[in-house]
Amino acid sequence: MLKKALISSLILIMFFSLAGWAQAQEVERESDILQTIIDLVVENNPILESQRSLVGEIEEMPEPGAGLIDLPQTSFLSISQLNQLRSQKLERKQTLEIARQAYENLRKSILIELLTGITTISKLENKREGLNQLESFLNERKESLIRQVEAGLEEPTALFDLTERIVQNSVDIENTSGELKTLKLQIALTLGGTEWQELLGLLNQLK
Secondary structure (H helix, E strand, O other): OOHHHHHHHHHHHHHHHHHHHEEEEEEHHHHHHHHHHHHHHHHHHHHHHHHHHHHHHHHHOOOOOOOOOOOOOOOOOOOOHHHHHHHHHHHHHHHHHHHHHHHHHHHHHHHHHHHHHHHHHHHOOOOOOOHHHHHHHHHHHHHHHHHHHOOOOOOOOHHHHHHHHHHHHHHHHHHHHHHHHHHHHHHHHHHHHHHHHHHHHHHHOOO
């Protein structure tokens, strides 16, 4: 008896360990897909690309007075020219900082938009899963109710009401699936740039 109990306990431990491992693997897979989506959007979003290009252009511009010694005692430039040079350097630095900050603000805004969309996708996926489970339950209930009606245990109106509910549930599933498809396409087209099709494929892998 003790041996059987021990074996049963070991089986349960193995079962829950495997279930936990499978769940951890799924979480890791989802995390990898999400990171790939984020990287793809940051790299290919046209708004971010444009702002990155602007930052790059400013960084590549030669710094005012490059190669000159910025000391009044030794410089062949006048004091007013040196002051102008310092002003130009400061202006370039400020312009670069503004451009970089603008890029960071845009990146955060776009990622918030992306993650908000993904959260909505997750909610819709959960809703559709719940509706699919309800559909299975209602169909099983319908089979049982048909037998009860045939046996005279239930009124035919009960079967009519249940059928109406099944039809409405099917409509809800179809509408939810349509919402999901539209939302994923909208996110891909809006945020994915030239790689929108790849982004759409990644979004379809999320659960």
